[in-house]
Amino acid sequence: MATQPSGLKPLTPYELPPLPYAYDALEPVLDKQTLTIHHDKHHAGYVAGLNKTLEALEAARKSGDMSAVKALSKNLAFHGSGALLHALYWESMTPGGAALKDGVLKSAIDRDFGSFAGLQTHFLAASKDVEGSGWGILAFEPVSGRLLVLQCEKHHDLTIWGVQPLLVCDVWEHAYYLQYQNRRADYVDKFFTIINWPGVEQRLKKFIK
Numbered sequence: 001m002a003t004q005p006s007g008l009k010p011l012t013p014y015e016l017p018p019l020p021y022a023y024d025a026l027e028p029v030l031d032k033q034t035l036t037i038h039h040d041k042h043h044a045g046y047v048a049g050l051n052k053t054l055e056a057l058e059a060a061r062k063s064g065d066m067s068a069v070k071a072l073s074k075n076l077a078f079h080g081s082g083a084l085l086h087a088l089y090w091e092s093m094t095p096g097g098a099a100l101k102d103g104v105l106k107s108a109i110d111r112d113f114g115s116f117a118g119l120q121t122h123f124l125a126a127s128k129d130v131e132g133s134g135w136g137i138l139a140f141e142p143v144s145g146r147l148l149v150l151q152c153e154k155h156h157d158l159t160i161w162g163v164q165p166l167l168v169c170d171v172w173e174h175a176y177y178l179q180y181q182n183r184r185a186d187y188v189d190k191f192f193t194i195i196n197w198p199g200v201e202q203r204l205k206k207f208i209k
């Protein structure tokens with residue numbers, strides 16, 4: 001497909017990003033089997049669902065039959081958010097964890113949560129107490145320029161428009177059940193020990209220099 005006169009690139013389907021480390025690299029916090037199924041089956045499923053939904057919407061526009069727009073719009077939000085949050089989930093972790101250093105993220109955390117301990121308390125509680133399946137999310141809200149902890153149900157409920165997620169903890173049972181069974185709180189506590197804080201800061205720096 002030729003480049004548009006405006007310079008816009010032609011659209012391509014969404015792709016499943018490769019896991020940024022080996023499947024066993026997060027052991028013992030997350031085992032190889034959990035990561036393999038989670039990335040290759042669940043995350044891949046959301047990417048495929050997103051592409052399939054976009055194709056169905058295109059076909060609907062072409063045919064003029066928009067009778068399925070409600071279901072397709074729901075699928076777009078669900079699979080689209082699922083695909084994007086999973087990509088960020090892998091980036092949120094690194095083998096052994098990487099500590100938060102002095103810098104803009106630490107300063108913003110101190111300003112918005114009182115201290116790192118304040119953020120930790122809030123983030124852990126929000127992640128552990130999600131009703132059903134969902135996510136704990138640390139996000140940047142660009143209108144006010146503040147950090148927020150959000151509690152997300154499914155992949156897309158309970159958000160605020162325009163926020164940029166910086167750090168996400170998947171608390172769907174598929175993220176931890178093989179290893180932790182019903183002990184979601186144990187998984188969330190362990191997740192917190194392998195966060196890639198310099199990576200979180202890099203994402204924040206796109207908004208705060």
Ligand code: MN3
Nearest residue numbers: 042170172175
């Ligand atoms: Mn998941």
